[in-house]
Amino acid sequence: MSKKIRLGILGGGGDSLIGVLHRIASSMYDSYQLVGGVFNPIPEENTGFAEKIGIPTNRVYNDFDTMIEEELKLPEDQRMQVVSVLTPNFLHFPMAKKLIESGFNVICEKPMTTSFEEAQILKETLDKSDVLFAVTYTYTGYPMVRQMKEMIASGVIGKIQKVDVQYYQGWINPIIHDAEKRANTWRLDPEKGGISCCIGDIGTHGYDMIEYLTGLEVESILSDLNYMYSDNKMDIDGTVLLRFSEHVKGLLRTSQIATGEENNFTVSIYGEKGGLKWEQENPNYLYHLTEDGPLKVLKPGHGYNSEFSLDGTKLPPGHPEGIFDSMGNIYKGVAKAIRKEEYHPGEFPTMNDGFRGMNFIERVVESHQKGNVWVKL
Template sequence: MSNKIRLGILGGGGDSLIGVLHRVASSMYDSYHLVGGVFNPNQKDNLEFAEKIGIPTNRVYKDFDTLIAEETKLPEDERMQVISILTPNFLHFPMAKKLLENGFNVICEKPMTTTYEEAKILKNILDRSEVVFAVTYTYTGYPMIRQMKEMIASGVIGRIQKIDAQYYQGWINPIIHDEEKRANTWRLDPEKSGISCCIGDIGTHAFDMVEYVTGMEVSEILADLNYVYSNNKMDVDGTVLLRFSEFVKGIIRTSQIATGEENNFTVSIYGDKGGLKWEQENPNYLYHLTESEPLKVLKPGHAYNSALSLDGTKLPPGHPEGIFDSMGNIYRGVAKAVRKENYHPGEFPTMNDGVRGMNFIEKVVDSHQKGNVWIKIED
């Protein structure tokens, strides 16, 4: 009998990049066995996709409700243990709610829901259960981000005094300037995407990241968003000022209309003794800056890194690791939690991160709509 965790997936069929990312990540560390799911809304496509990726079709269900009904009929040692939600945003909440109510462990793409109120409902359900819930803020899985977190916690850069996160993409540029295209893109449809496009999609990554690496929580924000066209309902660019405390402040700069940019996510944390910088497009380098010594470059796999960083490193030094490895580390952390093994709290983003992410998105939009004013982030 295999001791692998039985995994189901919702969405991610066809040529979905996020689907490939999750399937590859779940196969790392030999912890999961993909047994079925609902990959496409059309059952013919669903079954063809299952055959293409080489899994049996007997647990490839025609829709989500059928999956719940059939899986809960199975003995506990046969039913899916973890189900990953990779669908468009508007389906995250109803799917996650029903999965939690039926005792499934959940891995959910971000943003976790489309509203803060929905996120709080999920949190209340989770608090009454014994299951595991993870939100895939994927970049927290990079070994050098985990190293940054541990170095900051141990006081290497001293007292934090400046935080700067930038996430620039240009992918929406060809869409936003074509009225027909932007009217038919789900990312720009509030009914499917929620109240925010840019902040909801990538700004929430930056928000979670700065809280993850610093160990601090943002207390207030002030936002200025750009919609480019008056008839476009969703932001595609934005700048958010952050207040952690009276003397610790920062900024998040996000854009999906930064022409020519691919996935330019950078994080810089400055303390009174030094600074740390990381770039997603060069994720194996962590830059340590001080005023008294030359620039230091830390790389994964070396003994000088923390246990949390080394635990998420699969290859010897000099062998690049990337986004698949980062997501794989999150899946690994969830596997430890499901098996009730010891794990570091930084191994995967939790429901709390998802709730704070939705709180952040709504407060950013609220700040912008009220004329760019400071808004408090609830605890």
């Protein structure tokens, strides 16, 4: 039995949802062992959290730079092999860059950076190294998303004609209408969140999902964003028209002020022979539409699914699989790559996904600021 991969984590302490998600995901498949990190910038809370989750405090460091320095002093067979970056957006770039330069594999939350310029620098840094870099566009890990990808690639729905993606949340609604709250929310602060809130946070998921599933690349976009108040610097709602080619077009609708919505992420892709639809809030159902037959509903765990889908299925048919499983599949793919085992190219998003995602975010904002015009990617 091979030894577990030694994992370090930056951020994700306290009651952070993303921290819980990554820790549980990394524990699936028995591939990783969390050995330390920096969970909180406040020393006593940092060590207190480590003790709470049962991590030895000798490798829980007061700050990021100290972690790098001390880990590099350890023999190679003892130091962290991969580090997950779960900090606020503005810290992704400096941390990821130094990790790559120091020889650590990286699993980074999205958006990968706060600007396309930073993404370009990070990509150049990675190109000069031999480390692995993954970006956690979590939803690509769902078994039925992977089944959808395989069906499209094998021509089940024929040549793609139309793409329609919606990602609606409502969590910013009670914040945006209160001047004090919107001024003190880090996701609405350009210094911490970057150039975009809604598109940067959830729109980039939709964009990555479109290219992941279809194998197509968006050529140009036209966007219309909503900031709601003149003192708010970050978009909280937006619609983006997409052009893949002259005859293949699409739509990405995103909002964080869709009152009452929780995490309504839906993907519809239509080809000349049929269509496929998937909803994140009901992830076990993949709908296959055709003109000459009844609606088909595919579910995970059955033999009619692809090997790629079944490899990411942990439970028998009829048992729900959720977002923890989806993230766990991404960690599983990264583990295979670190161990130099054979893996499917769609098992985890890469630097290229993060790189294109940052370009998309900036072009969306540019299109809006220029008066809602078409902008090439």
